[in-house]
Amino acid sequence: MxxxxxxxxxxxxxxxxxxxxxxxxxxxxxxxxxxxxxxxxxxxxxxxxxxxxxxxxLEKELPVYYMFYKPRGVISSLSDDKGRKVVTDFFPEIDERIFPIGRLDYDTSGILLLTNDGNFANLLMHPKHGVEKVYVAKIKGIPSKTELARLLKGVKDKGEVLKAIRYNILSVDRKKGTMILELTLQEGKNRHVRRMMEQLGYPVLKLKREKYGLLTLDGMRVGEHRPLTPKEVKQMRNHATD
The missing domain is CATH 3.10.290.10 (RNA-binding S4 domain)
Structure with a gap:
């Protein structure tokens, strides 16, 4: 071959x-x-x-794959002109030139994958592969079922249609006027969840990505990272191409 x-x-x-x-x-x-x-x-x-x-x-590096539990207040980039913390600051022991697959907003926590394998990154990020990502959002206000149904149809913002493929109400605090929602997306447009909820009139107070494809944060603490196992890398490839 x-x-x-x-x-x-x-x-x-x-x-x-x-x-x-x-x-x-x-x-x-x-x-x-x-x-x-x-x-x-x-x-x-x-x-x-x-x-x-x-x-x-070009340096020929062996491919590496990491899962990172990104804290809030960290930039999903390799550098920041304002001197803020970036994701690679949490990988001082890694020699390979790794970069984040996609991004999580500065104020969003949760799963972020990093690698030096551009093919793997492109596979997971390409919209046609529709790798599911699950977010948990605490929102201000308590939308009705009718309003939440709009998430599945899609809401327009700045010429883009933003939508979720599933939602689940986790809890409602009527006293504080807040709701906790689980949202599943197949796309990852810039500030997708925040913009979508703002268009409905229910701004996001707190946001976390809890699942990326088959990967979860089980057993990890904020700021920690671990290498993906060869089995997990294979599963993610298969999941993206199914």
Whole structure:
């Protein structure tokens, strides 16, 4: 079996950038293979080829996969120009160049996956694969069943349709005027849950992602991380492609 891979795929797998951006870098003449500039998108390379992006050689790392219980008040990024804490600050012992798969808002806690495998990240994030994510939201106000049904049909915000595929009322505090909702999404648009609930008129007071595909936070504390087992990685791949 051939071990040749498309150049843009190899760049994306290294975690340097997305496949789409890798294609642009190739077309712009920013990529070299064995010292020669390559601008052809169909180019294939072997593991022995030396690939450089913007003059920096890609390092061949073994793929790693981590689950992180992100606290509130942490940026889902590799750096922050305001000096705030970022997710990779919690991985000082990791040598590999890992990056978050998708993101969780600054004020949202819960499951976040990190890896250096761009293919795996793209697989889980692609909307067509519909990997389910379960959130628990504490909201201000007590919506009716009719109002909550709108979540399943979708609500519009800034030209986007935001919806949940399931919801479950966990508790209602009539004295404080709050409700705790479990929401299952197949998409992950920016501030999806918060924007969706704001459009209904019930702002989110607290938000946590409790499940990502088959993965849960069982046995983990806020700020902790652990490697995914090979079985979990395989299950997540299969779950995304089913």
């Amino acid at each position: 051939s071990n040749l891979e498309r150049l843009q795929k190899v760049i994306a797998q290294s975690g340097v950038t997305s496949r789409r951006k890798a294609e642009k870098l190739i077309e712009d003449g920013k990529v070299k293979v064995n010292g020669k500039v390559v601008t052809e998108l169909g180019t294939k390379v072997s593991p022995n080829d030396k690939v450089e992006v913007n003059g920096i050689q």
